[in-house]
Amino acid sequence: MVWVSSPWKIALMVFPAFILFTAFFIYPVVYAGGYSLTDAAGFSGAEFVGLDNYLALAEDSFFRRSVTNTLLILVLSVTFLVPASFGLALLMQQRVRAAGALRALLFGPAIVAPILVGLVWVFILDPRVGLLNHLLEPLGVPPVQWIGSDSLAPYSIAVVFIWASVGFAMTIFYAGLRLLPAEVMEASSLDGASGWQQLRYVTIPMMRETIGIVSLLLITNVFKIFELVYMLTGGGPVHSSETLVSYMYFVTFTDQRYGSGMTIAMVVFVIGALTSLAYLALSRRGRLA
Template identity: 95%
Template sequence: MVWVSSPWKIALMVFPAFILFTAFFVYPIVYAGGYSLTDAAGFSGADFIGLDNYLALVDDPFFRRSVSNTLLILVLSVTFLVPASFGLALLMQQRVRAAGALRALLFGPAIVAPILVGLVWVFILDPRVGLLNHLVEPLGIPPVQWIGGDSLTPYSIAVVFIWASVGFAMTIFYAGLQLLPREVMEASSLDGASRWQQLRFVTVPMMRETIGIVSLLLITNVFKIFELVYMLTGGGPVHSSETLVSYMYFVTFTDQRYGSGMAIAMVVFVIGAITSLAYLALSRRGRLA
Protein backbone atom coordinates (compact mmCIF):
# COMPACT_ATOMS: atom_id res chain seq x y z
CA MET A 1 0.00 0.00 0.00
CA VAL A 2 1.38 3.38 -1.05
CA TRP A 3 0.90 6.12 1.49
CA VAL A 4 -0.08 9.36 -0.22
CA SER A 5 0.38 12.58 1.71
CA SER A 6 -2.30 15.19 1.52
CA PRO A 7 -1.31 18.83 1.01
CA TRP A 8 -2.21 19.55 4.64
CA LYS A 9 0.10 16.80 5.92
CA ILE A 10 2.93 18.07 3.74
CA ALA A 11 2.34 21.63 4.96
CA LEU A 12 2.32 20.43 8.57
CA MET A 13 5.68 18.70 8.15
CA VAL A 14 7.24 21.68 6.38
CA PHE A 15 5.84 24.27 8.81
CA PRO A 16 8.50 23.91 11.58
CA ALA A 17 11.33 24.28 9.06
CA PHE A 18 9.55 27.26 7.50
CA ILE A 19 9.26 28.96 10.90
CA LEU A 20 12.95 28.42 11.67
CA PHE A 21 13.99 29.59 8.20
CA THR A 22 11.86 32.72 8.53
CA ALA A 23 13.04 33.52 12.06
CA PHE A 24 16.76 33.00 11.51
CA PHE A 25 17.20 33.92 7.84
CA VAL A 26 14.37 35.93 6.32
CA TYR A 27 13.65 38.16 9.33
CA PRO A 28 17.31 39.22 9.91
CA ILE A 29 17.67 40.11 6.22
CA VAL A 30 14.46 42.17 6.23
CA TYR A 31 15.44 43.80 9.54
CA ALA A 32 18.93 44.68 8.26
CA GLY A 33 17.44 45.99 5.02
CA GLY A 34 15.11 48.27 6.97
CA TYR A 35 17.95 49.55 9.17
CA SER A 36 20.08 50.26 6.10
CA LEU A 37 17.53 52.90 5.07
CA THR A 38 17.96 54.87 8.32
CA ASP A 39 20.63 57.04 9.95
CA ALA A 40 20.77 54.85 13.07
CA ALA A 41 23.93 55.54 15.09
CA GLY A 42 24.67 54.38 18.62
CA PHE A 43 21.72 54.67 20.98
CA SER A 44 20.16 57.63 19.21
CA GLY A 45 16.97 57.47 17.22
CA ALA A 46 16.74 56.26 13.65
CA ASP A 47 15.25 58.46 10.95
CA PHE A 48 14.40 57.24 7.47
CA ILE A 49 16.91 58.57 4.89
CA GLY A 50 16.18 56.31 1.92
CA LEU A 51 19.16 55.21 -0.14
CA ASP A 52 21.61 57.75 1.28
CA ASN A 53 23.70 55.07 3.01
CA TYR A 54 24.09 53.17 -0.23
CA LEU A 55 24.98 56.30 -2.17
CA ALA A 56 27.58 57.17 0.48
CA LEU A 57 29.25 53.78 -0.01
CA VAL A 58 29.95 54.66 -3.64
CA ASP A 59 32.13 57.58 -2.49
CA ASP A 60 33.72 55.66 0.40
CA PRO A 61 37.32 54.73 -0.58
CA PHE A 62 37.60 52.24 2.28
CA PHE A 63 34.49 50.41 1.11
CA ARG A 64 35.83 50.25 -2.45
CA ARG A 65 39.11 48.88 -1.10
CA SER A 66 37.27 46.22 0.91
CA VAL A 67 35.38 45.16 -2.22
CA SER A 68 38.57 44.90 -4.27
CA ASN A 69 40.32 42.94 -1.50
CA THR A 70 37.42 40.50 -1.22
CA LEU A 71 37.26 39.94 -4.97
CA LEU A 72 41.05 39.48 -5.11
CA ILE A 73 40.89 36.80 -2.42
CA LEU A 74 37.97 35.17 -4.26
CA VAL A 75 39.82 35.02 -7.59
CA LEU A 76 43.01 33.65 -6.01
CA SER A 77 41.06 31.08 -4.00
CA VAL A 78 39.04 29.80 -6.97
CA THR A 79 42.15 29.73 -9.16
CA PHE A 80 44.37 27.78 -6.77
CA LEU A 81 42.21 26.12 -4.12
CA VAL A 82 39.88 24.09 -6.35
CA PRO A 83 42.64 22.53 -8.52
CA ALA A 84 44.93 21.98 -5.52
CA SER A 85 42.30 20.26 -3.40
CA PHE A 86 41.15 18.14 -6.35
CA GLY A 87 44.75 17.10 -7.06
CA LEU A 88 45.28 16.18 -3.41
CA ALA A 89 42.10 14.09 -3.47
CA LEU A 90 43.38 12.23 -6.53
CA LEU A 91 46.70 11.67 -4.76
CA MET A 92 44.99 10.39 -1.61
CA GLN A 93 43.05 7.94 -3.77
CA GLN A 94 46.30 6.26 -4.81
CA ARG A 95 48.07 3.71 -2.69
CA VAL A 96 50.16 6.08 -0.65
CA ARG A 97 51.81 5.16 2.61
CA ALA A 98 50.10 6.67 5.65
CA ALA A 99 47.31 8.07 3.43
CA GLY A 100 44.94 8.19 6.39
CA ALA A 101 47.41 10.20 8.46
CA LEU A 102 48.01 12.57 5.54
CA ARG A 103 44.27 13.13 5.10
CA ALA A 104 43.91 13.89 8.81
CA LEU A 105 46.88 16.25 8.67
CA LEU A 106 45.48 18.12 5.66
CA PHE A 107 41.99 18.26 7.18
CA GLY A 108 43.32 19.54 10.53
CA PRO A 109 43.24 23.29 9.74
CA ALA A 110 39.56 23.01 8.76
CA ILE A 111 38.56 22.08 12.33
CA VAL A 112 40.63 24.80 13.97
CA ALA A 113 38.86 28.06 14.78
CA PRO A 114 39.73 30.76 12.22
CA ILE A 115 40.85 33.10 15.00
CA LEU A 116 43.47 30.52 16.03
CA VAL A 117 44.51 30.02 12.41
CA GLY A 118 45.09 33.77 12.18
CA LEU A 119 47.08 33.73 15.43
CA VAL A 120 49.36 30.96 14.14
CA TRP A 121 50.02 32.80 10.91
CA VAL A 122 50.77 36.06 12.72
CA PHE A 123 53.90 34.38 14.10
CA ILE A 124 54.81 33.34 10.56
CA LEU A 125 54.03 36.49 8.56
CA ASP A 126 54.64 39.33 11.03
CA PRO A 127 57.29 41.66 9.50
CA ARG A 128 59.17 42.06 12.80
CA VAL A 129 58.93 38.74 14.66
CA GLY A 130 57.57 36.45 11.95
CA LEU A 131 59.28 33.16 11.13
CA LEU A 132 59.21 33.73 7.36
CA ASN A 133 61.37 36.86 7.43
CA HIS A 134 63.82 35.15 9.79
CA LEU A 135 64.15 32.26 7.32
CA VAL A 136 64.89 34.50 4.32
CA GLU A 137 67.18 36.88 6.22
CA PRO A 138 70.31 34.65 5.81
CA LEU A 139 69.72 34.77 2.04
CA GLY A 140 70.25 38.53 2.08
CA ILE A 141 66.57 39.30 1.46
CA PRO A 142 65.42 42.38 3.38
CA PRO A 143 62.36 42.06 5.66
CA VAL A 144 59.11 41.93 3.71
CA GLN A 145 55.81 43.33 4.96
CA TRP A 146 53.75 40.21 4.35
CA ILE A 147 50.99 41.68 6.52
CA GLY A 148 50.40 45.24 7.62
CA GLY A 149 51.50 46.78 4.34
CA ASP A 150 49.58 48.36 1.49
CA SER A 151 50.19 45.76 -1.21
CA LEU A 152 50.90 42.19 -0.02
CA THR A 153 48.40 41.88 2.81
CA PRO A 154 45.37 40.76 0.70
CA TYR A 155 47.57 38.13 -0.98
CA SER A 156 48.75 36.89 2.41
CA ILE A 157 45.16 36.64 3.64
CA ALA A 158 44.32 34.64 0.51
CA VAL A 159 47.23 32.26 1.18
CA VAL A 160 46.10 31.71 4.78
CA PHE A 161 42.50 31.14 3.66
CA ILE A 162 43.62 28.61 1.04
CA TRP A 163 45.79 26.81 3.61
CA ALA A 164 42.90 26.62 6.06
CA SER A 165 40.36 25.47 3.46
CA VAL A 166 42.26 23.05 1.23
CA GLY A 167 41.76 20.06 3.56
CA PHE A 168 38.00 20.55 3.77
CA ALA A 169 37.66 20.84 -0.02
CA MET A 170 39.96 17.84 -0.50
CA THR A 171 37.75 15.74 1.79
CA ILE A 172 34.65 16.54 -0.28
CA PHE A 173 36.47 15.69 -3.51
CA TYR A 174 37.84 12.48 -1.99
CA ALA A 175 34.34 11.39 -0.96
CA GLY A 176 33.08 12.16 -4.47
CA LEU A 177 35.85 10.12 -6.06
CA GLN A 178 34.96 7.13 -3.90
CA LEU A 179 31.42 7.20 -5.31
CA LEU A 180 32.48 7.00 -8.95
CA PRO A 181 31.44 3.67 -10.53
CA ARG A 182 34.49 1.46 -10.94
CA GLU A 183 32.94 -0.20 -14.01
CA VAL A 184 33.22 3.03 -16.01
CA MET A 185 36.87 3.50 -15.06
CA GLU A 186 37.70 -0.12 -15.88
CA ALA A 187 35.87 0.12 -19.23
CA SER A 188 37.81 3.25 -20.20
CA SER A 189 41.06 1.52 -19.23
CA LEU A 190 40.20 -1.50 -21.38
CA ASP A 191 39.43 0.85 -24.29
CA GLY A 192 43.04 2.07 -24.09
CA ALA A 193 42.50 5.40 -22.35
CA SER A 194 45.57 6.77 -20.60
CA ARG A 195 45.39 8.11 -17.05
CA TRP A 196 45.31 11.67 -18.35
CA GLN A 197 42.47 10.81 -20.75
CA GLN A 198 40.58 9.09 -17.95
CA LEU A 199 40.98 12.16 -15.79
CA ARG A 200 39.97 14.61 -18.51
CA PHE A 201 37.14 12.75 -20.22
CA VAL A 202 35.78 10.49 -17.47
CA THR A 203 36.65 11.62 -13.94
CA VAL A 204 36.21 15.39 -14.29
CA PRO A 205 32.84 15.22 -16.15
CA MET A 206 31.49 12.75 -13.59
CA MET A 207 32.73 14.99 -10.74
CA ARG A 208 31.06 18.10 -12.17
CA GLU A 209 28.43 18.37 -9.44
CA THR A 210 31.01 17.90 -6.70
CA ILE A 211 33.24 20.57 -8.23
CA GLY A 212 30.23 22.88 -8.34
CA ILE A 213 29.43 22.24 -4.67
CA VAL A 214 33.02 22.89 -3.58
CA SER A 215 33.21 26.07 -5.66
CA LEU A 216 29.91 27.32 -4.26
CA LEU A 217 31.03 26.66 -0.68
CA LEU A 218 34.30 28.44 -1.44
CA ILE A 219 32.52 31.50 -2.81
CA THR A 220 30.25 31.81 0.22
CA ASN A 221 33.15 31.28 2.64
CA VAL A 222 35.23 34.03 1.00
CA PHE A 223 32.39 36.49 1.53
CA LYS A 224 32.38 35.56 5.24
CA ILE A 225 36.09 36.12 5.93
CA PHE A 226 36.40 38.12 9.14
CA GLU A 227 38.46 36.38 11.82
CA LEU A 228 41.57 36.06 9.63
CA VAL A 229 41.58 39.78 8.88
CA TYR A 230 40.80 40.69 12.48
CA MET A 231 43.68 38.57 13.78
CA LEU A 232 46.29 39.24 11.09
CA THR A 233 45.95 43.00 10.58
CA GLY A 234 42.78 44.29 12.22
CA GLY A 235 41.96 45.75 8.81
CA GLY A 236 44.96 48.09 8.84
CA PRO A 237 46.90 50.02 8.02
CA VAL A 238 44.21 52.64 7.42
CA HIS A 239 41.66 50.00 6.33
CA SER A 240 43.87 48.90 3.43
CA SER A 241 43.43 45.20 4.24
CA GLU A 242 39.71 45.21 5.03
CA THR A 243 37.35 42.68 3.53
CA LEU A 244 33.64 43.40 3.20
CA VAL A 245 32.70 41.69 6.46
CA SER A 246 35.56 43.16 8.50
CA TYR A 247 34.77 46.66 7.25
CA MET A 248 31.10 46.11 8.01
CA TYR A 249 32.11 45.16 11.57
CA PHE A 250 34.19 48.32 11.93
CA VAL A 251 31.47 50.63 10.62
CA THR A 252 28.73 48.99 12.68
CA PHE A 253 30.33 48.29 16.06
CA THR A 254 33.47 50.46 16.22
CA ASP A 255 32.22 53.55 14.41
CA GLN A 256 28.64 52.87 15.59
CA ARG A 257 27.07 53.81 12.28
CA TYR A 258 24.47 51.07 12.28
CA GLY A 259 22.61 52.27 9.21
CA SER A 260 25.78 52.33 7.10
CA GLY A 261 26.88 48.98 8.52
CA MET A 262 23.60 47.35 7.58
CA ALA A 263 23.90 48.83 4.09
CA ILE A 264 27.26 47.06 3.73
CA ALA A 265 25.67 43.87 5.06
CA MET A 266 22.99 44.05 2.39
CA VAL A 267 25.63 44.63 -0.29
CA VAL A 268 27.50 41.54 0.93
CA PHE A 269 24.28 39.53 0.82
CA VAL A 270 23.38 40.69 -2.70
CA ILE A 271 26.90 40.15 -4.11
CA GLY A 272 27.15 36.70 -2.54
CA ALA A 273 23.70 35.69 -3.75
CA ILE A 274 24.27 36.94 -7.31
CA THR A 275 27.70 35.30 -7.53
CA SER A 276 26.39 31.98 -6.26
CA LEU A 277 23.31 31.98 -8.49
CA ALA A 278 25.38 32.96 -11.52
CA TYR A 279 27.82 30.14 -10.90
CA LEU A 280 25.01 27.62 -10.46
CA ALA A 281 23.35 28.79 -13.67
CA LEU A 282 26.58 28.51 -15.65
CA SER A 283 27.36 25.11 -14.12
CA ARG A 284 24.02 23.72 -15.20
CA ARG A 285 24.74 24.83 -18.76
CA GLY A 286 28.08 23.07 -18.66
CA ARG A 287 30.13 26.23 -19.10
CA LEU A 288 31.96 25.78 -15.83
CA ALA A 289 33.33 22.86 -13.84
Protein backbone atom coordinates (compact mmCIF):
# COMPACT_ATOMS: atom_id res chain seq x y z
CA MET A 1 0.00 0.00 0.00
CA VAL A 2 1.42 3.37 -1.00
CA TRP A 3 0.19 6.32 0.99
CA VAL A 4 -0.23 9.48 -1.02
CA SER A 5 -1.44 11.76 1.75
CA SER A 6 1.95 13.12 2.69
CA PRO A 7 2.17 16.87 2.01
CA TRP A 8 4.95 16.65 -0.59
CA LYS A 9 3.15 13.94 -2.56
CA ILE A 10 -0.05 15.99 -2.55
CA ALA A 11 1.94 19.03 -3.66
CA LEU A 12 3.56 16.97 -6.42
CA MET A 13 0.20 15.82 -7.75
CA VAL A 14 -1.36 19.26 -7.52
CA PHE A 15 1.64 20.87 -9.22
CA PRO A 16 0.69 20.15 -12.90
CA ALA A 17 -2.83 21.46 -12.36
CA PHE A 18 -1.42 24.48 -10.55
CA ILE A 19 0.92 25.23 -13.46
CA LEU A 20 -1.91 24.96 -16.00
CA PHE A 21 -4.28 27.03 -13.84
CA THR A 22 -1.62 29.70 -13.40
CA ALA A 23 -0.70 29.76 -17.09
CA PHE A 24 -4.19 29.80 -18.51
CA PHE A 25 -6.19 31.62 -15.84
CA ILE A 26 -4.20 33.57 -13.27
CA TYR A 27 -1.57 34.88 -15.70
CA PRO A 28 -4.09 36.17 -18.30
CA VAL A 29 -6.16 37.86 -15.59
CA VAL A 30 -3.09 39.52 -14.07
CA TYR A 31 -1.83 40.45 -17.55
CA ALA A 32 -5.20 41.98 -18.52
CA GLY A 33 -5.32 43.78 -15.18
CA GLY A 34 -1.89 45.25 -15.84
CA TYR A 35 -2.82 46.33 -19.35
CA SER A 36 -6.02 47.95 -18.07
CA LEU A 37 -3.83 50.47 -16.27
CA THR A 38 -2.09 51.55 -19.49
CA ASP A 39 -2.97 53.40 -22.68
CA ALA A 40 -1.79 50.48 -24.84
CA ALA A 41 -2.98 50.97 -28.40
CA GLY A 42 -1.38 48.14 -30.26
CA PHE A 43 1.45 49.53 -32.30
CA SER A 44 2.90 52.13 -29.99
CA GLY A 45 4.32 51.67 -26.53
CA ALA A 46 2.05 51.50 -23.49
CA GLU A 47 2.23 54.13 -20.78
CA PHE A 48 0.91 53.75 -17.25
CA VAL A 49 -2.27 55.82 -16.83
CA GLY A 50 -3.44 54.60 -13.44
CA LEU A 51 -7.21 54.33 -13.13
CA ASP A 52 -7.93 56.67 -16.04
CA ASN A 53 -9.40 53.88 -18.17
CA TYR A 54 -11.77 52.88 -15.37
CA LEU A 55 -12.85 56.47 -14.83
CA ALA A 56 -13.37 56.93 -18.59
CA LEU A 57 -15.66 53.89 -18.66
CA ALA A 58 -18.00 55.60 -16.24
CA GLU A 59 -18.49 58.37 -18.81
CA ASP A 60 -18.77 56.03 -21.79
CA SER A 61 -22.45 55.88 -22.75
CA PHE A 62 -21.87 52.92 -25.08
CA PHE A 63 -20.33 50.97 -22.20
CA ARG A 64 -23.25 51.82 -19.91
CA ARG A 65 -25.57 50.62 -22.64
CA SER A 66 -23.66 47.34 -22.94
CA VAL A 67 -23.97 46.79 -19.18
CA THR A 68 -27.72 47.48 -19.31
CA ASN A 69 -28.17 45.11 -22.25
CA THR A 70 -26.18 42.33 -20.62
CA LEU A 71 -28.15 42.63 -17.39
CA LEU A 72 -31.40 42.72 -19.36
CA ILE A 73 -30.48 39.50 -21.16
CA LEU A 74 -29.40 37.97 -17.84
CA VAL A 75 -32.69 38.79 -16.12
CA LEU A 76 -34.77 37.57 -19.06
CA SER A 77 -32.75 34.40 -19.32
CA VAL A 78 -32.90 33.53 -15.62
CA THR A 79 -36.61 34.37 -15.53
CA PHE A 80 -37.61 32.35 -18.56
CA LEU A 81 -34.87 29.88 -19.40
CA VAL A 82 -34.60 28.08 -16.06
CA PRO A 83 -38.34 27.45 -15.63
CA ALA A 84 -38.80 26.62 -19.31
CA SER A 85 -35.96 24.12 -19.45
CA PHE A 86 -37.03 22.58 -16.14
CA GLY A 87 -40.59 22.29 -17.43
CA LEU A 88 -39.38 20.66 -20.63
CA ALA A 89 -37.27 18.20 -18.62
CA LEU A 90 -40.35 17.28 -16.56
CA LEU A 91 -42.28 16.82 -19.78
CA MET A 92 -39.55 14.61 -21.21
CA GLN A 93 -39.72 12.47 -18.12
CA GLN A 94 -43.34 11.65 -18.83
CA ARG A 95 -44.10 8.96 -21.30
CA VAL A 96 -44.59 11.10 -24.37
CA ARG A 97 -44.57 9.76 -27.88
CA ALA A 98 -41.28 10.22 -29.77
CA ALA A 99 -39.62 11.55 -26.60
CA GLY A 100 -36.15 10.71 -27.96
CA ALA A 101 -36.72 12.67 -31.17
CA LEU A 102 -38.17 15.56 -29.21
CA ARG A 103 -35.14 15.59 -26.90
CA ALA A 104 -32.80 15.59 -29.89
CA LEU A 105 -34.78 18.40 -31.49
CA LEU A 106 -34.62 20.52 -28.36
CA PHE A 107 -30.93 19.79 -27.83
CA GLY A 108 -30.14 20.57 -31.47
CA PRO A 109 -29.50 24.33 -31.11
CA ALA A 110 -26.99 23.62 -28.33
CA ILE A 111 -24.67 21.81 -30.74
CA VAL A 112 -24.90 24.45 -33.45
CA ALA A 113 -22.13 27.04 -33.36
CA PRO A 114 -23.49 30.34 -31.98
CA ILE A 115 -22.30 32.14 -35.10
CA LEU A 116 -24.59 29.91 -37.19
CA VAL A 117 -27.44 30.37 -34.74
CA GLY A 118 -27.03 34.11 -35.24
CA LEU A 119 -26.96 33.71 -39.01
CA VAL A 120 -30.14 31.63 -39.04
CA TRP A 121 -31.98 34.14 -36.85
CA VAL A 122 -30.91 37.07 -39.00
CA PHE A 123 -33.01 35.56 -41.76
CA ILE A 124 -35.91 35.28 -39.35
CA LEU A 125 -35.70 38.66 -37.63
CA ASP A 126 -34.38 40.98 -40.34
CA PRO A 127 -36.90 43.82 -40.67
CA ARG A 128 -36.88 43.79 -44.48
CA VAL A 129 -36.14 40.24 -45.61
CA GLY A 130 -36.86 38.33 -42.39
CA LEU A 131 -39.35 35.47 -42.21
CA LEU A 132 -41.14 36.79 -39.14
CA ASN A 133 -42.18 40.09 -40.69
CA HIS A 134 -43.28 38.25 -43.83
CA LEU A 135 -45.51 36.02 -41.69
CA LEU A 136 -46.93 39.01 -39.84
CA GLU A 137 -47.54 41.04 -42.99
CA PRO A 138 -50.78 39.24 -44.02
CA LEU A 139 -52.11 39.94 -40.52
CA GLY A 140 -51.76 43.65 -41.15
CA VAL A 141 -48.78 44.07 -38.82
CA PRO A 142 -46.39 46.72 -40.15
CA PRO A 143 -42.69 45.76 -40.43
CA VAL A 144 -41.16 45.49 -36.97
CA GLN A 145 -37.50 46.39 -36.37
CA TRP A 146 -36.76 43.25 -34.33
CA ILE A 147 -33.00 43.68 -34.69
CA GLY A 148 -32.68 47.03 -36.44
CA SER A 149 -33.66 49.32 -33.60
CA ASP A 150 -32.26 50.17 -30.21
CA SER A 151 -35.53 49.33 -28.45
CA LEU A 152 -36.11 45.71 -29.50
CA ALA A 153 -32.64 44.45 -30.42
CA PRO A 154 -31.53 43.48 -26.87
CA TYR A 155 -34.80 41.59 -26.33
CA SER A 156 -34.34 39.77 -29.63
CA ILE A 157 -30.82 38.77 -28.61
CA ALA A 158 -32.22 37.44 -25.32
CA VAL A 159 -34.88 35.40 -27.14
CA VAL A 160 -32.31 33.85 -29.47
CA PHE A 161 -30.00 33.12 -26.54
CA ILE A 162 -32.84 31.41 -24.67
CA TRP A 163 -33.75 29.42 -27.79
CA ALA A 164 -30.15 28.31 -28.24
CA SER A 165 -29.64 27.39 -24.57
CA VAL A 166 -32.91 25.78 -23.56
CA GLY A 167 -32.03 22.32 -24.88
CA PHE A 168 -28.73 22.22 -23.05
CA ALA A 169 -30.28 23.30 -19.74
CA MET A 170 -33.15 20.85 -20.25
CA THR A 171 -30.66 18.00 -20.71
CA ILE A 172 -28.96 18.77 -17.40
CA PHE A 173 -32.33 18.95 -15.64
CA TYR A 174 -33.44 15.74 -17.32
CA ALA A 175 -30.30 13.95 -16.13
CA GLY A 176 -30.92 15.29 -12.62
CA LEU A 177 -34.54 14.13 -12.63
CA ARG A 178 -33.49 10.64 -13.76
CA LEU A 179 -31.16 10.41 -10.78
CA LEU A 180 -33.85 11.17 -8.20
CA PRO A 181 -34.45 8.07 -6.01
CA ALA A 182 -37.60 6.34 -7.22
CA GLU A 183 -38.49 5.14 -3.72
CA VAL A 184 -38.81 8.72 -2.45
CA MET A 185 -41.19 9.59 -5.23
CA GLU A 186 -43.09 6.37 -4.66
CA ALA A 187 -43.30 7.05 -0.91
CA SER A 188 -44.69 10.52 -1.51
CA SER A 189 -47.29 9.05 -3.85
CA LEU A 190 -48.29 6.49 -1.22
CA ASP A 191 -48.59 9.33 1.28
CA GLY A 192 -51.15 10.88 -1.05
CA ALA A 193 -49.13 13.76 -2.46
CA SER A 194 -50.63 15.23 -5.63
CA GLY A 195 -48.47 15.84 -8.71
CA TRP A 196 -48.09 19.51 -7.82
CA GLN A 197 -47.28 18.69 -4.18
CA GLN A 198 -44.68 16.16 -5.32
CA LEU A 199 -43.11 18.77 -7.54
CA ARG A 200 -43.25 21.53 -4.92
CA TYR A 201 -42.14 19.56 -1.84
CA VAL A 202 -40.07 16.68 -3.23
CA THR A 203 -38.73 17.21 -6.74
CA ILE A 204 -37.68 20.86 -6.59
CA PRO A 205 -35.96 20.62 -3.19
CA MET A 206 -34.07 17.55 -4.35
CA MET A 207 -33.14 19.29 -7.61
CA ARG A 208 -31.79 22.38 -5.89
CA GLU A 209 -28.15 21.52 -6.64
CA THR A 210 -28.94 20.97 -10.32
CA ILE A 211 -30.91 24.21 -10.50
CA GLY A 212 -27.92 25.96 -8.96
CA ILE A 213 -25.53 24.48 -11.53
CA VAL A 214 -27.78 25.36 -14.45
CA SER A 215 -28.24 28.90 -13.19
CA LEU A 216 -24.53 29.34 -12.68
CA LEU A 217 -23.76 28.07 -16.17
CA LEU A 218 -26.42 30.38 -17.52
CA ILE A 219 -25.01 33.42 -15.74
CA THR A 220 -21.48 32.74 -16.98
CA ASN A 221 -22.77 32.10 -20.52
CA VAL A 222 -24.67 35.40 -20.58
CA PHE A 223 -21.46 37.21 -19.70
CA LYS A 224 -19.81 35.50 -22.68
CA ILE A 225 -22.40 36.35 -25.35
CA PHE A 226 -20.55 37.60 -28.39
CA GLU A 227 -21.26 35.70 -31.60
CA LEU A 228 -25.02 36.20 -31.40
CA VAL A 229 -24.59 39.96 -31.19
CA TYR A 230 -21.94 39.96 -33.88
CA MET A 231 -24.19 38.13 -36.34
CA LEU A 232 -27.60 39.49 -35.37
CA THR A 233 -26.93 43.20 -35.01
CA GLY A 234 -23.19 43.79 -35.20
CA GLY A 235 -23.73 45.65 -31.93
CA GLY A 236 -25.81 48.26 -33.75
CA PRO A 237 -27.49 50.43 -34.46
CA VAL A 238 -24.58 52.55 -33.24
CA HIS A 239 -23.61 50.23 -30.36
CA SER A 240 -27.11 50.22 -28.89
CA SER A 241 -27.30 46.41 -28.81
CA GLU A 242 -23.77 45.71 -27.61
CA THR A 243 -23.22 43.30 -24.75
CA LEU A 244 -20.20 43.60 -22.50
CA VAL A 245 -18.09 41.16 -24.47
CA SER A 246 -19.06 42.45 -27.92
CA TYR A 247 -18.28 46.00 -26.82
CA MET A 248 -14.99 44.84 -25.34
CA TYR A 249 -14.16 43.29 -28.71
CA PHE A 250 -15.04 46.52 -30.50
CA VAL A 251 -12.94 48.68 -28.19
CA THR A 252 -9.98 46.31 -28.17
CA PHE A 253 -9.74 45.18 -31.76
CA THR A 254 -11.78 47.55 -33.92
CA ASP A 255 -10.88 50.73 -32.05
CA GLN A 256 -7.43 49.35 -31.20
CA ARG A 257 -7.68 50.73 -27.65
CA TYR A 258 -6.14 47.71 -25.94
CA GLY A 259 -5.84 49.36 -22.54
CA SER A 260 -9.51 50.37 -22.51
CA GLY A 261 -10.52 46.95 -23.84
CA MET A 262 -8.69 45.19 -21.01
CA THR A 263 -10.43 47.51 -18.57
CA ILE A 264 -13.78 46.25 -19.83
CA ALA A 265 -12.43 42.68 -19.61
CA MET A 266 -11.60 43.24 -15.96
CA VAL A 267 -15.04 44.71 -15.31
CA VAL A 268 -16.67 41.70 -17.02
CA PHE A 269 -14.53 39.38 -14.90
CA VAL A 270 -15.45 41.13 -11.66
CA ILE A 271 -19.18 41.43 -12.47
CA GLY A 272 -19.34 37.80 -13.60
CA ALA A 273 -17.49 36.56 -10.53
CA LEU A 274 -19.55 38.67 -8.13
CA THR A 275 -22.84 37.63 -9.73
CA SER A 276 -21.88 33.97 -9.56
CA LEU A 277 -20.70 34.26 -5.95
CA ALA A 278 -23.86 36.12 -4.96
CA TYR A 279 -25.97 33.43 -6.56
CA LEU A 280 -24.02 30.66 -4.82
CA ALA A 281 -24.33 32.47 -1.49
CA LEU A 282 -28.09 32.83 -1.94
CA SER A 283 -28.40 29.18 -2.92
CA ARG A 284 -26.44 28.09 0.13
CA ARG A 285 -28.59 30.27 2.38
CA GLY A 286 -31.68 28.69 0.81
CA ARG A 287 -30.29 25.21 1.44
CA LEU A 288 -29.48 25.94 5.06
CA ALA A 289 -32.80 27.62 5.74
